[in-house]
Amino acid sequence: MKKLILSILTASSLFTANAQKQLFNEMEYSPEKTVFNLNAPSKAKSVVVRIYDSAVITKPSQVVTLKKSGTDRWSATVDGDLMGKFYTFDMGKGECPGTFAKAVGVNGKRAAIINLDSTNPEGWTNDVRPAISSPSDLVVYEMHHRDFSIHPSSQSKYPGKFLALTEPKNVHYLKTLGVNAVQVLPSYDYATVDEARPDIPQYNWGYDPLNYNTPEGSYSTDATKPDVRIREFKQMVQAMHNAGIRVILDVVYNHCMSIDGSNFQLTYPDYYYRMVKKGKGTSGSIGSKGGKYSDGSGCGNETASEKPLMRQFMIESVKYWINEYHIDGFRFDLMGIHDIETMNIIREEVNKIDPSITIYGEGWSAGACAIDHDRLAMKAVTYKMPGIGAFSDDMRDAIRGPFSDDTKPAFLAALPGHEESIKFGLAGAIQHPQIDMTKVNYSKEPWTAQPSQHVSYVSCHDDMSLVDRIRASFPGIGTDELKRLDKLAQTFVLTSQGVPFLWAGEEVMRDKKGVHNSYNSPDSINQIDWNNFKLYPDVFFYYKGLIEMRNAHKAFRMGDADLVRKNLSFISAPDCVVAFRLNGKAVGDSWDDIVCIMNSNKTPQTVPVPAGTYTVVCRDGMVNVGGLDRLRVGGTVTVGPQQALIIYK
Numbered sequence: 001m002k003k004l005i006l007s008i009l010t011a012s013s014l015f016t017a018n019a020q021k022q023l024f025n026e027m028e029y030s031p032e033k034t035v036f037n038l039n040a041p042s043k044a045k046s047v048v049v050r051i052y053d054s055a056v057i058t059k060p061s062q063v064v065t066l067k068k069s070g071t072d073r074w075s076a077t078v079d080g081d082l083m084g085k086f087y088t089f090d091m092g093k094g095e096c097p098g099t100f101a102k103a104v105g106v107n108g109k110r111a112a113i114i115n116l117d118s119t120n121p122e123g124w125t126n127d128v129r130p131a132i133s134s135p136s137d138l139v140v141y142e143m144h145h146r147d148f149s150i151h152p153s154s155q156s157k158y159p160g161k162f163l164a165l166t167e168p169k170n171v172h173y174l175k176t177l178g179v180n181a182v183q184v185l186p187s188y189d190y191a192t193v194d195e196a197r198p199d200i201p202q203y204n205w206g207y208d209p210l211n212y213n214t215p216e217g218s219y220s221t222d223a224t225k226p227d228v229r230i231r232e233f234k235q236m237v238q239a240m241h242n243a244g245i246r247v248i249l250d251v252v253y254n255h256c257m258s259i260d261g262s263n264f265q266l267t268y269p270d271y272y273y274r275m276v277k278k279g280k281g282t283s284g285s286i287g288s289k290g291g292k293y294s295d296g297s298g299c300g301n302e303t304a305s306e307k308p309l310m311r312q313f314m315i316e317s318v319k320y321w322i323n324e325y326h327i328d329g330f331r332f333d334l335m336g337i338h339d340i341e342t343m344n345i346i347r348e349e350v351n352k353i354d355p356s357i358t359i360y361g362e363g364w365s366a367g368a369c370a371i372d373h374d375r376l377a378m379k380a381v382t383y384k385m386p387g388i389g390a391f392s393d394d395m396r397d398a399i400r401g402p403f404s405d406d407t408k409p410a411f412l413a414a415l416p417g418h419e420e421s422i423k424f425g426l427a428g429a430i431q432h433p434q435i436d437m438t439k440v441n442y443s444k445e446p447w448t449a450q451p452s453q454h455v456s457y458v459s460c461h462d463d464m465s466l467v468d469r470i471r472a473s474f475p476g477i478g479t480d481e482l483k484r485l486d487k488l489a490q491t492f493v494l495t496s497q498g499v500p501f502l503w504a505g506e507e508v509m510r511d512k513k514g515v516h517n518s519y520n521s522p523d524s525i526n527q528i529d530w531n532n533f534k535l536y537p538d539v540f541f542y543y544k545g546l547i548e549m550r551n552a553h554k555a556f557r558m559g560d561a562d563l564v565r566k567n568l569s570f571i572s573a574p575d576c577v578v579a580f581r582l583n584g585k586a587v588g589d590s591w592d593d594i595v596c597i598m599n600s601n602k603t604p605q606t607v608p609v610p611a612g613t614y615t616v617v618c619r620d621g622m623v624n625v626g627g628l629d630r631l632r633v634g635g636t637v638t639v640g641p642q643q644a645l646i647i648y649k
Helices: 004-011 145-149 161-165 168-177 226-243 262-267 310-323 340-353 381-382 395-399 419-426 466-473 479-494 535-551 561-567
Strands: 028-029 034-041 048-052 062-065 067-070 073-079 086-090 140-143 181-184 188-190 209-215 245-251 327-331 358-361 389-391 452-454 499-501 568-571 578-583 593-599 605-608 614-618 628-634 636-639 643-648
Touching: 034 086, 062 073, 067 578, 086 262, 140 145, 140 381, 145 161, 145 181, 161 168, 161 226, 168 226, 168 535, 181 327, 181 593, 209 226, 209 310, 226 245, 226 310, 245 310, 310 340, 340 358, 340 381, 381 389, 395 419, 395 479, 419 479, 419 578, 466 479, 479 499, 479 593, 479 643, 535 614, 561 568, 561 578, 578 605, 593 605, 593 614, 593 636, 636 643
Parallel strands: 140 181, 140 499, 181 245, 245 327, 327 358, 358 389, 389 452, 452 499
Antiparallel strands: 028 034, 034 073, 048 062, 048 086, 067 073, 188 209, 568 578, 578 593, 593 643, 605 636, 614 628, 614 643
16 A cells, blocks of 8 residues: 555645545545535635435535645535535535435435445345455456346346346356356446436446446336435346356546536546647647547547546546446456556556456547556557456457458458467467567457466447448358357357356347447347247357356366466467367376367368367367367368367367
8 A cells, every 4th residue: 555655645735645645535424413625726715515305406505615624635524414415525616416416316416425344235235255376266247237128029128227137037148158257238327328217228338437436226116215226236246246257347437427517527627637748639629728528539529547646546446346336357447548557556456356357448538538648548559457358359359350440351251361369369469479569450468378268259338239240341141150159159159268258149149139238229230039949059159168168177278378388289270270189188187188170161161170089079070078079180170161170088
């Protein structure tokens, strides 16, 4: 902690050492009195707190003036019991609930005073985080609360709500599939859904933060009651934990919904954002001092993680979600906007709570940032951030084609030249003696220190679904070929030494009607139609089989760079074929020698393999960890068209 405080004090003289402890404790309640605190400029003419009897009544019951209590620090004490009241701060720019409200009313306009202990579900104090030994042990399943349960085929009692993930049938489904972590899209209070109108279908991914530290009301059964959204979020986490499934939260500290309406801007104008001189950069609107707001997020603004107050906000927010909500990991949206130092401090602080808590993010930004590029937490410097991972566009685009062109295919279309990029992903983006980095598509140097820093995926919410992408790249493709290529793509993901990442519904061939950026598309585009399970049961069971194989066999998730270099070797193979061996015996696996071959050609291909008798576990679009067949190999083996073959001794 001393290192953290020194770092902040060195960077700025804004705050006294004593104030560090209370920077974001904006409301301290007791039955006798409530203390309000706010970080706002010392030069502010007036700072007040307004107290309301409800979230919607227009006239406050009290207006109290805060007094300066330190440099850029304002405080006031209100006598009496304020439990159940609501409040806002105003330093002259307009009312807001502060930057760190822990409970809010409908639409997040006012903060609420509640007893957080009363929101704990029964048994919450005994809630246990499911154990893992390495991030590579995870199989991450990314989901949007509404996508997962809003379609009538879900038959959910709580369609589109947090509580859908507490329903036994949904929990059973996830356990049957075999995933052990769900990454939920932004679940904090965001701006674009009107919580006062639950009767009207509304949709957004949630990348428009309003209140970062309280759950989104539209995912609760009653957004008008501040305690309900908190309790139901905790019930969701508890149900996942009871099933052995971790919960990873998608966090969006890199930008706000808008500058003028953000709690940051309403309490400390222009402090939390990066700015550039007028006429420079990719920025848009003009700030109060004539500069322009930098727009590395593509959303009109970018936050300044290197500034002491923003850095401390991120640290305290992450710790709060861990301690109050038992969150098991974080996916940082546009992590490349944040500075390396801040990300490393967050990792250090999280380690003090539980080193097994996962942190990874998007190692890029959406535009140029107003800070030296060398300071940013980009994918290329993931090795400088121990214990923090990044998504691999190298592997993703080599398998299915570039993000920039939905119609352009790659390996799946049997186009040669992508094999080395895929091998790089299979090894977890580490340095490996058999990988020719000059042939890797985007990265010319390894970017991880450990394979567990590599997030392996071919699809996520922010893109076409895998099914849509294949259809766009292969006009007129038939169902059988579509399924073959879908399975082949995910075989790479689930046999990678990195952290495998699946988008919810891919296992039942979900689509989005070809929409690439569906952030505010209606349910008809985004929802998962679970009737697909009946149409494509073989796809589900293929995914399930690969996950079962990975979970049961350490060789597919060694989690250590030296072990991977020693025990993963690539086999010489024809164009558009990737083949590798795993020395399972060396890492304590019950399978001594494992061979994996992936062929995207439309013809069978022959690959050299050590002679012996093997058990076949994956072939012809089927997976059975118990074995599909026994195979005598005399020195070569043939893999069928557009499919994978996995065998072991």
